[in-house]
Amino acid sequence: MSRDGGFETGLKLWSVNSGAWRREALRLYELRVYDYLEIYAVPGTSDTIPLWRELRIPVVIHAAHFKHGFNLALAERASDNLRIYDEMRRFADELEARHIIFHGGTFGHIEETAHQLAGLGEGRALIENKPAITRNDGRILECRGSTPEEIRVVMQEVGCGFCLDIPHALCAANYHGIPQEKMLRDFSTFRPAMYHLADMMDVSQLIDDHTLLGRGALDFSRFIPSILPPGAMVTIETNRSRQDSLAEFEAELQVVASLFSSAVAQGESHQPHKTQHG
Numbered sequence: 001m002s003r004d005g006g007f008e009t010g011l012k013l014w015s016v017n018s019g020a021w022r023r024e025a026l027r028l029y030e031l032r033v034y035d036y037l038e039i040y041a042v043p044g045t046s047d048t049i050p051l052w053r054e055l056r057i058p059v060v061i062h063a064a065h066f067k068h069g070f071n072l073a074l075a076e077r078a079s080d081n082l083r084i085y086d087e088m089r090r091f092a093d094e095l096e097a098r099h100i101i102f103h104g105g106t107f108g109h110i111e112e113t114a115h116q117l118a119g120l121g122e123g124r125a126l127i128e129n130k131p132a133i134t135r136n137d138g139r140i141l142e143c144r145g146s147t148p149e150e151i152r153v154v155m156q157e158v159g160c161g162f163c164l165d166i167p168h169a170l171c172a173a174n175y176h177g178i179p180q181e182k183m184l185r186d187f188s189t190f191r192p193a194m195y196h197l198a199d200m201m202d203v204s205q206l207i208d209d210h211t212l213l214g215r216g217a218l219d220f221s222r223f224i225p226s227i228l229p230p231g232a233m234v235t236i237e238t239n240r241s242r243q244d245s246l247a248e249f250e251a252e253l254q255v256v257a258s259l260f261s262s263a264v265a266q267g268e269s270h271q272p273h274k275t276q277h278g
Helices: 020-030 046-053 075-094 110-120 148-158 166-176 180-188 220-227 247-269
Strands: 008-014 036-040 059-062 100-102 125-128 133-136 139-142 161-165 194-197 233-236
Touching (some): 008 020, 008 247, 075 100, 075 110, 110 125, 110 148, 125 148, 148 161, 148 180, 161 166, 161 180, 166 180, 166 194, 180 220, 220 247, 233 247
Parallel strands (some): 008 233, 036 059, 059 100, 100 125, 125 161, 194 233
Antiparallel strands (some): 133 139
């Protein structure tokens, strides 16, 4: 349940952020300015679990991805994926996480992603959509899960839920030559359990850049209020310039508040559509 009657807003941190940002996260949570933490669980950092547990903040876990050796799209990574998942599961179990978010992987095949994710038997799993391509160490990588068709393959085999990353969907729409609004509408038919939100420096870009909300070029009022239903879980997933403060996150929450106001106004003016997201 959201604290302000609007969105249920989440702060994204990594498990290694156990210093100033962790202390700031607790301070802001006690001020009731956000609702949950989304923690990217870096492999090999399970020793930080007690630090996060003592905060007593509701948690969602984001599983490691290809940059940390976890790639569900590649059959040859299956044994390593199981080893890394075991630590992700420990994070989720000990922090009583509601969800574990997974990426579809890079290169490989979406059918392999579905097969390996199903094999984990993880009832808290959400599959997240991705841009069609990403960049890593100067290389361009193909991402699995950039289209509704690929996400459907995973959801049907695994029986999992869905996390709609809005900038990822916009970048994928640009790459595939699909209108952005159509891509978002098609993904929304999966009734997302969660959403990721960030700005973009260029609305036509192909690779997401996690720009701070309000610092980029996205016109949120153009389509996002119709995508985010009131009460939705929305993680703000942006890059921050300060290592000692979450003041930028506090400012972003004002952008989210304005989005909720727009969503409510739109819902009141289009009453027959209020229940389309469940």
